[in-house]
Amino acid sequence: MLDFACGLGQDLRKLAYDGVNAKKLYGVDSSQGLIDAGSYLFQDRTTDLTFVTGNIWADDPLKNLPMGEKTFDIVHCSAFFHVFSFDQQIRIAKTLAGFLSENSNALIFGWTTGMMEAGEYGVGRNGEGRAYAHNVQSFQNLWEVVREQTQTTWHVEAVLQKAPEIFNRISNMEAWEVDVPERMFLHFSVRKG
Secondary structure, eight states, rough: OOTTOOOOOHHHHHHHTTTGGGGGGGEEOOOOOHHHHHHHHHHHTTTTTTTOOOOOSSSSSTTSSSSOOOOBBBBEEOOOOGGGGGHHHHHHHHHHTTTTOOOOOOOEEEEEOOOOOOOOEEEEEEEEEEEEEBBHHHHHHHHHHHHHTTTEEEEEEEEEEOOOOHHHHTTTTTGGGGGGGOOOOEEEEEEEE
């Protein structure tokens, strides 16, 4: 399993703790600082989990993974899509799809910030950055664009849920300022068809 944009790696660590073979769990994040902070926080620098840096915009975002580990039956990606524009999300979705194995049940799953009414919103201290938050229909539309551009088929399931109150308080902090009216989570799974 690949956890792309793994951050501290807490999701992979939980899977390993629950009994999943840690040698089959891989985490990729653009920030070596977050990867190191996760090792420090969880005090497990000698774990069998593999964490490496990777950049979604690179020609080979997984170049730092051990040789041969370039496709996966399961790709997890959470708290990531909503930081980018819709067009950037298309490229991200196509890249994540490229990480999947030929297994007909291969799966991408995770969550992203969502809104009842999908669309762009401002991010940053002054709202000068633009990103895109989905509802169920717009997320399905995203994968329809991927289907058209790649001649592939995808089965998309998504559920929009109100975020816990703590996330609404966090989003109002100065450093996290966004103009999203009410924070919601879009939980999704995307299977090869």
